[in-house]
Amino acid sequence: MFETALTFNDLLFLAKGAGMTLAVTAVSVAAGTVMGVVFGVIRAQFGPYWSAPLTFLLDIFRSVPLLIQLVLANAFQAIAKFGWDPFTTSCVVLSLYTAAYCTEIVRGGIDAVPVTTRRAARSLGLTWGQDMRCIVAPLATRVSLPAWIGLTLGVMKDSALVLWLGLTELLKSSQILVTRLQEPLFILLICGAIYFLISFPIARFGGYLERRWSPDD
């Protein structure tokens, strides 16, 4: 009923592409989250006035389409003779992009911790840092988790755009196969299924953490 020229080797080729997608996503989300936490704390702590320059900079990364950022960054690193390979450039751009969104998530999470709770912590003699670590971090993480999972899944799918810098990730691998085998629907179906297989566990893991951390447990 259904014939295809797709071979096992082609599937391995797709899996390699998926591996690249995962690598770019993992590096970018990790680096972006670390930066996002730092920037988010700065934004929450110093208020809108003092963190305005930072906010403005991050707004650029949130507003300019990712594809344009990638192309511009690649051209810039070539002009500036940084000598970055496409993987590095992709990760740098995606990290900043992730950081820009993560900053807002972190700031929102911190702001969601009641001032009175923090005041009670400080009244016991906890320093600002101890309050941040022992009270604010756990409570803000719970609030921020759903949005952060959403961001991670978004970045994973947006990472498809790095194919424009010549990285053979999942979507590019599919395109190569489509060009060769002329079976676009079937191959894109598989490609979509692989994206789903990667996303689903992340989403479910997020749901699991949410239940585990619910304050009522």
Added chain:
Amino acid sequence: MIEIENLRKSFGPLEVLKGINLTVANGEVVTIIGGSGSGKSTLLTCINGLEPINAGSIKIDGVEVHSKSTNINKLRQNVGIVFQQWNAFPHLTVLENVMLAPRKVLGMAKQQAEEIATKHLIHVGLGDKIGVYPSRLSGGQQQRMAIARALAMQPKYMLFDEVTSALDPQLVGEVLDTLKMLATEGMTMICVTHEMAFARDVSNRVAFFHQGVVAEIGSPDQIFGSPQNPETQKFLSGVR
């Protein structure tokens, strides 16, 4: 000793404290009564250094609370405060709530902190709630947990900010008994309260706050028996 001299505090254009003078000796229990908005609660948050002040001074054992050179975190180890809203840490169990500050601030070993926390929790009648999360407790139980949390730091001074105002009526007595027990143990306490019987019972001195000043201060017999200030008379006839 807590010495408050000519303390002034404003929130924006609103001056809440208009020159408070109050000295609390070690072992003394001072209760503060007065209508809402008279600055009672604000005074307590200023003593703990949670609110900056505009003028005057607060000294605890001779150390200026609002001086830049004062290590406020160190100072707060000696001054416990319990709020009307108990402010439990929702992500920690009852035991962990009480253990947190001894562990982090005093650097106590886990076992020692656990012992102290358990002792104080049993003290306030929560011995059977040690492992549960605060969301499983009633308001009254959460308030007693907050008292145990402050006591676990073994402070020299305790500030109570209307701690029974948000409690179920049948739990008020229990919490007040805890405060009375602390008083008889010699704890130096400043209690803002609306419980007049408690104030009369436990205080060495009662201060009546009116419009941001100490309108009248004296022994419970004097304040409740023969108040001199017409505002005190008016307030007391209103609450009885």
